[in-house]
Amino acid sequence: MHRLKKIFATDSYIVPIVAIIMGFLVGAVVMLIGGYDPIAAYSALFKRVFGSPYDFGEAVREMTPLMFTGLAVAFAFRSGMFNIGADGQVLIGMTAASVVGIKLAGTPSFLLVPLAVIAAGLCGGIWAGIAGYLKAKRGINEVITTIMLNWIALYLSNYIVKHFLLLKGQNRSVDNPASLSMTFLNSLFDNARVHWGTALALCAALFFYVFLWKTKQGYEMRAVGLNPHAAEYAGMNVGRNVVKAMFISGAFAGLAGAGEVLGVFHYQSIFAASPGYGFDGIAVALLGLTHPLGVVLAAILYGMLTYGSAGMSFGADVPPELIRIVIGSIIFFIAAQGIVRWVLKPFYFKRKKEKVL
Amino acid sequence: MDLQTLGQLLNTTLVFSTALIFAALGGIFSERSGVVNIGLEGLMMFGAFAAAVGGYYAQDAGMGAWAPWVGVVCAMAVGVIGSLIHAVASITFKADQTISGTVINFLAAGSTLYMVKLFFEGAGETPLLEGFKKVPVPGLSKIPVIGEGIFNSYPTTYLAIVLVIVIYFVLFKTPFGLRLRAVGEHPSAADTLGVNVNKMRYIGVMLSGLLAGIGGATITLTTTGTFAHNTISGQGFIAIAAMIFGKWNPMGAFGAAVFFGFSQAIRNYVQLFEWSKSIPQEFIFMIPYVLTIIVLVSAVGRSAAPKALGEPYDPGKR
Numbered sequence: 308m309h310r311l312k313k314i315f316a317t318d319s320y321i322v323p324i325v326a327i328i329m330g331f332l333v334g335a336v337v338m339l340i341g342g343y344d345p346i347a348a349y350s351a352l353f354k355r356v357f358g359s360p361y362d363f364g365e366a367v368r369e370m371t372p373l374m375f376t377g378l379a380v381a382f383a384f385r386s387g388m389f390n391i392g393a394d395g396q397v398l399i400g401m402t403a404a405s406v407v408g409i410k411l412a413g414t415p416s417f418l419l420v421p422l423a424v425i426a427a428g429l430c431g432g433i434w435a436g437i438a439g440y441l442k443a444k445r446g447i448n449e450v451i452t453t454i455m456l457n458w459i460a461l462y463l464s465n466y467i468v469k470h471f472l473l474l475k476g477q478n479r480s481v482d483n484p485a486s487l488s489m490t491f492l493n494s495l496f497d498n499a500r501v502h503w504g505t506a507l508a509l510c511a512a513l514f515f516y517v518f519l520w521k522t523k524q525g526y527e528m529r530a531v532g533l534n535p536h537a538a539e540y541a542g543m544n545v546g547r548n549v550v551k552a553m554f555i556s557g558a559f560a561g562l563a564g565a566g567e568v569l570g571v572f573h574y575q576s577i578f579a580a581s582p583g584y585g586f587d588g589i590a591v592a593l594l595g596l597t598h599p600l601g602v603v604l605a606a607i608l609y610g611m612l613t614y615g616s617a618g619m620s621f622g623a624d625v626p627p628e629l630i631r632i633v634i635g636s637i638i639f640f641i642a643a644q645g646i647v648r649w650v651l652k653p654f655y656f657k658r659k660k661e662k663v664l
Numbered sequence: 665m666d667l668q669t670l671g672q673l674l675n676t677t678l679v680f681s682t683a684l685i686f687a688a689l690g691g692i693f694s695e696r697s698g699v700v701n702i703g704l705e706g707l708m709m710f711g712a713f714a715a716a717v718g719g720y721y722a723q724d725a726g727m728g729a730w731a732p733w734v735g736v737v738c739a740m741a742v743g744v745i746g747s748l749i750h751a752v753a754s755i756t757f758k759a760d761q762t763i764s765g766t767v768i769n770f771l772a773a774g775s776t777l778y779m780v781k782l783f784f785e786g787a788g789e790t791p792l793l794e795g796f797k798k799v800p801v802p803g804l805s806k807i808p809v810i811g812e813g814i815f816n817s818y819p820t821t822y823l824a825i826v827l828v829i830v831i832y833f834v835l836f837k838t839p840f841g842l843r844l845r846a847v848g849e850h851p852s853a854a855d856t857l858g859v860n861v862n863k864m865r866y867i868g869v870m871l872s873g874l875l876a877g878i879g880g881a882t883i884t885l886t887t888t889g890t891f892a893h894n895t896i897s898g899q900g901f902i903a904i905a906a907m908i909f910g911k912w913n914p915m916g917a918f919g920a921a922v923f924f925g926f927s928q929a930i931r932n933y934v935q936l937f938e939w940s941k942s943i944p945q946e947f948i949f950m951i952p953y954v955l956t957i958i959v960l961v962s963a964v965g966r967s968a969a970p971k972a973l974g975e976p977y978d979p980g981k982r
Contacts, residue, residue, distance in 0.1 A: 337775075341782050389762055391901070447960050448969070451908045454901050455953040466946035580897050590770060593763050626781040631774025639749070639767045643757035 323596070325647050327608070330637030337632055338625060348623040352630075355618020356611050364492070364499025368571060370610030372397070374508035375563030376588025377606050378515055379556045381597040383435075385519060386552030387532035388442070392435060392453025393560040394585025395460030398578070399434040400427035400564025402464035405575040408485035408568070409472055416485065423485040424507070424565045431561015432554040434460060439553025443546030449553070457581055465577050472575065479576040487570035502570025504562070508603075511559055515599040518555075528552050560585070587613075593638050609634065667809050673933050674813025678821050681925025683708070683882040685824040687903035688910065688917040689831055690875030694747075695912055696835065697868025698848035698972040700761040703750050703768030704876050705900025710746040711739035711880025713776035716790040716891035717783060719884070723793050732796045732885045736820075736878060743877020744870050746772060751869040755862050758976035769900075777893055789892035795885040796820060820882045825918075827875075832914040844868055848970035851977040861977045879903065909956060912970065927952030 335345035356366045376393045383390035404427040411419055438452040472480035487502040519525035530538040531548040539545045563584060568575055591609050595601030612634060616627035640647050687704050694701040701707075718738030722731035746768060753764035780790055796818045804815040835841035846854040847864040855861050883899065884891050902924050909923075910916025927949075934948055 337778070341778070441957070441961065445961055447957075448908050451905045451960070452957060454905050455956050458898075458953045459950050462946040462950045466944055469946070470944070580894065586769070589766055593766060626778045626786075628774045628777035628781070631770050632778065633774075635767050635770030635774060638763065638770065639753060639759075642759035642763040642767065643753040644759070645757035 321651070322644055322647050323594075323601075323641055325651060326637050326640035329640045329647070329650070330633045330635075333636040334629055334633035337629060341625075343625045344623060348619045348625040348629075351622025352612070352615035352619045354622065356615040358618075359497065360495065361497035361499045362614070364496030364501045366611055366614040367505060368500050368502070369614045370606045371502070371505045371508050371566050371570075372563040372584055373587055373591050373606035373610050374505075374603055375511060375559050375566065376584050377591030377595060377602040377609075378508070378511055378599060379435075379559035379563075380585075380588045380592035381595060381599070381602050382515060382519075382559060383552060383556040384592060384597045385532050386528045386548065386556075387535060388439070388449050388549065388553060388556075390435060390438075390453055390553065390556050390560075390585075391450055391589070392438060392456050392460075392557075392585060393563075393588040394581050394583065395453070395457035396431040396434050396557040396560035397564040397567070397584040398460045398464045398582070400431040400561030401568045401575055402467050402564070403427045403430035403561065404485070404565040404568045405472055405480055405483060406467065408483040409481050412484045419485045420487065420569065423483075423569060424487070424562065427561045427565035427568075428558040429561070431564060432556075432558035435557020435560070436550055436554040439550040442553075443549045457585070461578060461581055464575075468575050468577055473577075474574075479574045481574065483568060483573045483575075485569050486573065487566060488573075500571045502566060504566025504570045507562060507566065508606075511562060512599040512603050515559075515602075519599075524551070560588070590634060590638060594634075594641065596641070668812065669933065671809045671812030673929060674809065675817065676929035676932060677922060677926040678814065678817055679886060679925070680928040681922045682818070682821045682824045682886070683879040683899055684903045684906055684921035684924055685828065685918055686820075686879030686882060687876045687900055688906040688921050689824075689827060689914060690872035690879065691904055691907040692831070692835070692872075692912055692914060692917060693844070693868045693875065694872035695868075695907065695973055696848045696970055697844050697865045698851060698970055698975065698977070699751075699754055699865055699869050700765060700974045701750070701869070701872050702762050702765030702904070703747070703772075703900075704765075704872070704903050705896060705898070706765075706769035706772030707743050707746050707873050707876035708880035708883070708900045708903070709769075709772040709776050709896045710742045710873075711877030712884045712895050713772075713780065713790075713880070713891045714738040714742035714877065715881030716793065716884045717779075719795070720791055720793045729797075731794070735793075735885055736881045739877040739881035740874045741877075743873040743875075743880070745873070746877075747869050747873025750873075751866050754976065755865050755869070758978070761974050761976075773893075776891070780891065789890045790884075792889045793885075795889050818882075818886045820878070820886060823878075824882075828914050828918045835914065845970070847977075848972055851972050851975075852979070855977075855979060861979075865977070876900070876903070905956065908969075909960070923956075924952060 338345040338348055355362055357363060379393045380390050404423040407423040407426040438449045438456060441447040441452050442449045468480050474481050487504050489501055489503060492501045519529060527543050528548050530543060531545050535545050591602060591605045595605035612630045616630035619625045620627045687708055691701050691704050715735035715738060719731050719735030722734035727734060750764050750768050753759040754761040784790060798816055799819055801815040805811040843859045844864055847859060847861050851861045880896060883895060888895050906920035906924055907917050909920035934945060
């Protein structure tokens with residue numbers, strides 16, 4: 308029994324690692340079929356990420372919103388909901404940060420920056436909370452409401468930017484005076500756009516862990532996520548937990564928006580279509596097995612691969628889209644663990660045999 | 665607004681609805697059999713890509729008016745192959761169905777663009793192709809408004825409307841439909857009665873790939889003429905919404921799809937209404953999505969998903 312437990316414990320990291328290796332192998336096979344050199348491509352990828360301080364800084368920048376949206380999707384998942392709406396929540400967070408930052412310009416920055424960040428988190432949370440409320444009160448599937456809310460968020464934030472924040476004759480808002488940039492690190496990284504949002508994302512991951520596993524409220528949320536009927540029978544208010552969980556999930560996504568506006572671009576542009584942060588977030592959450600530590604690691608991997616894929620196309624002429632095949636395969640193997648276990652079976656068998664001997 | 669414009673609006677509505685109808689019908693097959701299909705977006709991408717490539721090569725080979733149909737057949741085949749990934753992961757390996765659906769979206773986005781660049785020497789999109797032409801129905805196309813609106817459409821639109829009726833009958837009036845639904849509602853009961861649960865689910869998922877593939881093909885062969893990274897942007901997710909909105913019923917999904925199609929069509933006609941000029945266009949774009957939520961809140965209420973949706977079937981668990 309003890310040994311069995313141990314195998315399951317090691318599984319929690321062996322399966323993802325093997326899945327990652329298998330994902331890279333699938334990518335290599337696809338490259339070989341296309342007539343490319345996988346070794347050159349992968350080394351170009353890593354060279355791109357670690358080649359210069361600037362690129363490394365930019366790769367970190369790429370990881371930050373992924374951490375937030377990954378945490379957002381994972382948090383909702385743990386509470387039994389599928390938040391497809393992280394995209395809209397990011398947009399609402401961006402807009403809130405822009406409005407506060409630009410409209411309250413002149414406020415000392417030690418006040419302005421926190422205000423803009425809080426507004427982003429709050430508004431993102433409320434946006435997701437709408438879907439939570441409709442699920443709790445009316446039983447409306449959150450998948451459909453969050454999809455609808457994504458579109459509404461797109462047009463609403465375009466409207467706000469266009470009518471209240473736009474620079475004359477341009478497609479972007481006035482420069483935002485509230486800034487999350489780390490000036491001392493920016494110069495260290497050759498002006499890569501690293502910002503405090505990354506630290507905030509790590510704090511959010513810590514909050515995720517502590518809240519869900521160390522507090523009574525978190526326990527309730529997990530219980531609702533695992534079995535709402537049992538949770539209700541045990542006297543928990545399922546509806547309230549659903550709304551609260553969606554609020555926290557949306558707040559994470561909203562903070563991603565704050566990071567992008569205040570840390571990276573310092574302005575907001577009018578989007579023609581949904582920017583896609585939320586869908587990356589789904590992938591990151593799944594790669595990270597919806598655990599906060601896993602999500603952080605997954606965001607690092609995902610950010611590295613997407614940022615490095617540009618290097619792959621310059622260095623080895625491989626279309627950068629290939630990296631989505633790699634990421635998709637990794638998620639596939641993590642999801643269908645049966646395949647990984649089947650591959651690993653001979654190794655487990657060998658190990659057991661050694662112990663018996 | 666005159667009658668001719670009204671007819672044109674109706675026609676554009678159907679053009680935009682057609683892809684959604686196909687994909688939503690596909691979603692119904694998969695979900696009625698108990699397998700969540702978040703991957704419709706990716707399956708449509710596979711279809712759109714295959715139609716663009718297949719149609720292009722067929723056109724190149726001089727097949728003329730038949731070339732778009734070759735594209736449709738390619739889209740069906742590639743859609744089925746793509747959906748098999750989802751089926752193997754979620755049915756055979758009992759993976760979480762939302763996750764393996766997401767995998768489809770990822771693999772589709774990556775592999776279609778990868779192949780486009782491979783086939784067409786690094787180009788970001790496929791070469792422009794001719795696609796379908798509108799076919800007026802003799803006689804009927806002379807009726808005012810409706811003739812212009814419905815009976816002068818692309819062949820895919822007629823096919824979609826016919827399929828809605830056919831699939832309704834298949835699902836609710838045939839033994840096959842009964843088995844498919846039984847597997848999605850109560851798999852162990854169906855198993856006891858001798859229905860092969862996994863086989864039915866494989867069929868459901870593959871049919872969803874086939875139909876979503878046609879849906880994607882419709883977009884390249886009627887509206888865009890090429891396949892690029894933004895050819896399918898969110899259409900699959902709207903199809904999912906249409907399926908849920910329509911309560912997993914072909915007729916309902918058809919209504920919802922037309923509703924969303926109308927919302928896309930109306931953009932081109934917004935300037936024609938006097939009253940709309942004072943409203944910022946962003947709010948007009950929002951209307952269908954806000955309306956969907958309002959309708960769900962007030963009228964439709966609790967959505968009736970198949971009971972076993974999302975659960976892998978485990979014969980040992982009764």
